[in-house]
Amino acid sequence: MAQKAIREADGKALMARLLAEYAGSIYKIENRFISVGPDTDIKKLPQKYKWLAKEKLVVKPDQLIKRRGKSKLLLLGADWKKAEKWIRERMKKPVTVGSVTGILDHFIVEPFVPHDEKDEYYVAIVSEREGDTILFHHEGGVNVGDVDAKALKLFVPIGEMPGAGKIEQKLLGAVPKERKSVIAGFIEGLFKFYADLNFTYLEINPFVVDGKGIVPLDLAAKLDDTASFVSGRKWGGIDFPSPFGRMLTKEEAYIEELDSKTGASLKLTILNPEGRVWTMVAGGGASVIFADTITDLGFMDEMANYGEYSGDPNEEFTYLYAKTILDLMTRKKNPKGKFLLIGGGIANFTDVAKTFSGIIRALKEYKNKLQSNRVKIFVRRGGPNYKEGLYKMRVLGEELGVPIEVYGPETHMTKIVSMALKGDK
Numbered sequence: 539m540a541q542k543a544i545r546e547a548d549g550k551a552l553m554a555r556l557l558a559e560y561a562g563s564i565y566k567i568e569n570r571f572i573s574v575g576p577d578t579d580i581k582k583l584p585q586k587y588k589w590l591a592k593e594k595l596v597v598k599p600d601q602l603i604k605r606r607g608k609s610k611l612l613l614l615g616a617d618w619k620k621a622e623k624w625i626r627e628r629m630k631k632p633v634t635v636g637s638v639t640g641i642l643d644h645f646i647v648e649p650f651v652p653h654d655e656k657d658e659y660y661v662a663i664v665s666e667r668e669g670d671t672i673l674f675h676h677e678g679g680v681n682v683g684d685v686d687a688k689a690l691k692l693f694v695p696i697g698e699m700p701g702a703g704k705i706e707q708k709l710l711g712a713v714p715k716e717r718k719s720v721i722a723g724f725i726e727g728l729f730k731f732y733a734d735l736n737f738t739y740l741e742i743n744p745f746v747v748d749g750k751g752i753v754p755l756d757l758a759a760k761l762d763d764t765a766s767f768v769s770g771r772k773w774g775g776i777d778f779p780s781p782f783g784r785m786l787t788k789e790e791a792y793i794e795e796l797d798s799k800t801g802a803s804l805k806l807t808i809l810n811p812e813g814r815v816w817t818m819v820a821g822g823g824a825s826v827i828f829a830d831t832i833t834d835l836g837f838m839d840e841m842a843n844y845g846e847y848s849g850d851p852n853e854e855f856t857y858l859y860a861k862t863i864l865d866l867m868t869r870k871k872n873p874k875g876k877f878l879l880i881g882g883g884i885a886n887f888t889d890v891a892k893t894f895s896g897i898i899r900a901l902k903e904y905k906n907k908l909q910s911n912r913v914k915i916f917v918r919r920g921g922p923n924y925k926e927g928l929y930k931m932r933v934l935g936e937e938l939g940v941p942i943e944v945y946g947p948e949t950h951m952t953k954i955v956s957m958a959l960k961g962d963k
Contacts, residue, residue, distance in 0.1 A: 539758040540838055541738040541739065541761075541762060541763075541783075542762075542763045542778040543602050543758070543759070543760045543778070543779070543854060544758060544759050544760065544761055544777070544779075545573065545600045545601075545602075545644065545646070545779060545791070546598075546600050546646050546699075546756070546757050546758065546759075546777055546873070547569075547571045547572070547573035547600050547771060547775060548573070548644040548776050548777060549740070549757045549759040550567070550569075550646075550648075550710075550757055550759075551569055551774075552565050552570055552573040552735065552773070553731070553754060553757075554566075554567040554569035554570075554571065554773075555569065556569060556731060556735070556772065556816070557727060557728070557731050558733075559869040559947060560728075560730035560734065560836060561723060561724060561726065561727020561728065561729040561730070561731070562723065562727065563574065563923040563953035564720075564723075564750050564751060565723070565724055565727055565752055565881060566751070567752070567753070567754070568636065569750075569898060570587070570589060570648055570649055571589075571647075571648050572587060572602060572646065572647040572648070573645075573646060574625055574642045574644065574645040574646070575643060575644050576629065576644075576649060580622055580625065580626070583647075583868050584618055585890065587692075589649065590618045590621075590647070591618050591941055593620065593649045593650065594615045594616065594617065594649070594650040595613075595615075595616050595621045595643055595647055595648065595649060595650055595818075596612070596613065596614055596615075596616075596647070596648050596649070596650045596755075597613040597616065597624055597625060597646070598611060598612045598613070598614075598622065598645065598646055599611050599628075599633075599642050599644065599645055599646075600645055600646040600783055601640070601642065601643070601644050601779060601782045601869075601897055602646045602779060603635055603782045604635075604732070604758075604759075605635075605680075608680070608682050609635045609636075610699075610743075611631075611633070611635070614650060614900075615650045616650075618696070618798055618884050619654035619846060622678065623646060623770055625645050628642045628645075629640070629642060629643065629645075630643055634653065635782065635783075638751070638783035639783055640782045640783035640784070640785075640883060641678045641785070642673050644779070651746060651748065651755060652855040653746045653748075655679055656677075656797040657746050657747065658677070658678040658744030658745075659674070659676060659677075659685075659713075659721065659744055659746070659747075659865070660673070660674065660675040660676075660678030660679075660682050660685060660689065660741075660742075660743045660744060661673065661674050661676045661678075661728070661742050661743075661745065662685070662689075662727060662730060662739075662740065662742070662743070663728070663732045663737070663739070663740045663741075664738075664739055664896075665737075665739065666693075666717045667761075668692045668695060668696060668933070669693055669694050669696045669698070670693075670694045670696075670729070670732070670733070670881070670953070671691055671692070671693050671694070672684075672691065672700070672705070672729065673685060673690070673691050673710065674689055674690050674691075674692075674709040674710065675687040675688055675689040675690070675713040676713050676723070676731070678743050678744035679743065679744045682743060683898055684746075685743075689711045689817065690708065690711070690922070691711055691863040692708045694729065699726075699730060699733070700725075700726065700729060701726060702719070702722040702723050702725075702726040703721045703722070705726055706718050706719070706721075706722040707727050709725070710722060710731070711723075717771055718746050718820075720751075721752075722749055722787050723912075724745075724752045724876060726931075728740070734769070734772075735769050735772055735773065735850065736759065736761060736762045736763070736765035736768060736769045737757060737759060737760065737761055738760045738762050738880045739760040740756045740757075740758075740759045740760075741757065741758045741759070742755075742756065742757050743756050743758075744756060749858060749951060749956065751832075753908060758867070759857075761773065761776070763778060763917070764803075764952035773944065774874070776807075780838070785945065786843070788809050788861050788864055789806065789808065789865075790807060790808060792807055792862060793805065793806040793845070794806075796858055796859065799855075800851055800852075800855050801848075801849060802847070802848065802849035802850055802851035802852075802855060802960060803822070803847065803848045803851075804845075804846075804847050804851060804855065804859050805822075805825075805845040805846050805847075806843060806844075806845035806859075806862065807843065807844045807845055808842070808843055809842060809843055809844055810839070810840070810842050811842065811845075811869070811870075812842075812870055812872070813836075813839070813840045813841055813842030814840045814842070814872055814874060814875070814876045815832055815834075815837055815840045815841050815842055815877050815879070815958075816842045816843055816863060816866075816867045816876065816878050816879070816961065817842075817843060817844070817845070817878075817880075817881070818848065818859075818860060818863055818878065818880045818881075818897065818960065819846050819847075819878070819879070819880030819881050819882055820846070820847055820848055820878075820883070820885065820888060820893070820919065821848045821882050821883055821885075822846050822848060823883070824881065824882045824883050824951065825844060825845060825846040827883060827951065827952060828851060828879065828951075828952060828955060829841065829844055831955045831956075832954040833956055833958050835955065835956060837959050841873035842866075843863065843866070847859050847893070848888065849888070850887055850889060850892075851888075851893060851896075852892070852896075853892055853893070853895045853896040854896065855891075855896070856893045856895075856896030856897060857897070857900050858896075858903070859896075859900045860896060860897040860899075861900040861903065861904075864865065864878075864900055864901070864903075864904040864908070865904075866914075867911070867913070868904060868907035868908065868910075868911045870912075871910065871911050871912075872912075873913070874910065875912030875913065875914065876913045876914075877913070877916065877958040877959065878913055878915045878916070879913065879916050879954055879955060879958060880897065880912070880916070880917045880918075880919070880931075881916075881917070881918045881919065881951060881952070881954055881955075882918070882919050882920075882921075883921075883951055884919065884920035884921050884929040884941055885919070885920065885921025885922060885924075886945050887921075887922065888922065888937065889921075889922050889923050890919050890920070890921045890922060890923050890924040890926075890927040890928075891922075891924070891926040891927040891930065892927075892929055893927070894919075894928075894931060895927075898930055898931070898934055901915075901934060901940075902934070902937070905938050905940070906940070908938065908940045909938075909939055909940060910929070913940060914940075914941045914942075914943075914958060915935075915940060915941065915942040915943070916925065916943050916945075916955075916958045917931050917943065917944045917945065917954070917956035918944075918945040918948030918949055918951060918953070918954045919946070919947075920946055924946060924947070925946070928945075928946055931944045932944050941959065955961070
């Protein structure tokens with residue numbers, strides 16, 4: 539499961555479009571959530587959304603930033619003229635939140651909902667290994683505090699759906715009697731919405747009861763992006779932004795583009811471009827294990843990249859992925875040399891020989907740079923056609939004039955890490 543955060547505007551738009559299917563028509567949320575990005579023609583927005591010129595508005599950055607109110611990144615009760623000015627003054631400008639500095643380039647604009655702070659509620663649903671946990675607190679809002687300690691919790695095992703009665707009994711003891719049924723029904727439908735659309739995290743803080751309906755005022759959410767083949771059609775053209783303060787490098791953006799063009803998975807994050815330890819790991823789980831092992835051996839500061847290729851990418855995509863890593867790896871020499879760990883578990887369906895053919899093409903292309911950078915390569919892999927793939931790698935070592943040690947499933951997956959970094963035999 540790969541959890542990826544989404545923008546608040548996208549999460550609220552999903553609720554506006556689909557929540558009533560799961561919770562009933564009384565929970566229909568009007569879709570009046572506007573996402574403003576760097577390419578948005580702000581002047582034309584009031585023509586498209588007539589309500590902008592008629593209502594008081596809320597404006598805030600929509601870039602996975604927490605505690606926006608406390609960071610003075612929140613405009614409340616403004617007319618459109620003030621809202622537009624506020625956005626323009628901040629668009630593409632740097633801002634520091636806590637210890638993180640980033641460029642503001644996305645905002646959400648929505649109607650201002652007058653309410654009393656005592657009417658704010660907190661709800662969240664969090665995925666766990668054996669199911670999901672619903673958290674509820676009757677005092678939501680900016681001062682909710684330590685939710686994990688204060689909130690009431692209801693654990694829902696995998697495959698079960700909590701009914702409104704159980705939700706009311708377990709979570710809503712401190713809610714006024716006249717609001718219990720409407721909030722219980724909302725949370726029941728919200729859980730169905732959450733489960734069917736493959737969310738992994740959904741927090742609404744706060745929401746308020748408006749008449750017989752519910753209005754979400756602040757939302758944070760994550761989706762399981764590996765479930766896009768199941769829920770992607772319902773998600774629509776949803777965006778998975780980078781964390782605030784982190785801009786993709788040219789190479790990271792390139793791999794992300796490649797990833798979008800294949801049913802396989804290609805991921806790359808540059809940690810330290812001058813690091814000595816580079817990885818080309820097959821499988822998301824394996825990439826975590828390799829990173830943990832490198833760290834445990836005391837080489838965290840030398841870990842250059844993090845990522846994975848999986849899902850049986852074809853030879854061309856694997857070649858392009860490998861070429862990108864090799865290009866980054868060989869740009870600056872280190873007198874101590876460098877290590878390239880080509881590893882992974884025992885594949886279920888990825889053709890090892892085929893993916894290795896793509897990697898071998900890239901290694902041949904970078905033969906001279908690998909030599910001048912004093913690169914040592916360690917390989918460990920198992921799975922379909924692994925013997926053919928490992929044989930090609932052994933032959934390649936002689937051809938390149940670069941040290942390549944090759945191991946199969948008889949060797950523990952991460953043993954090559956200690957072999958490379960500690961000289962273990």
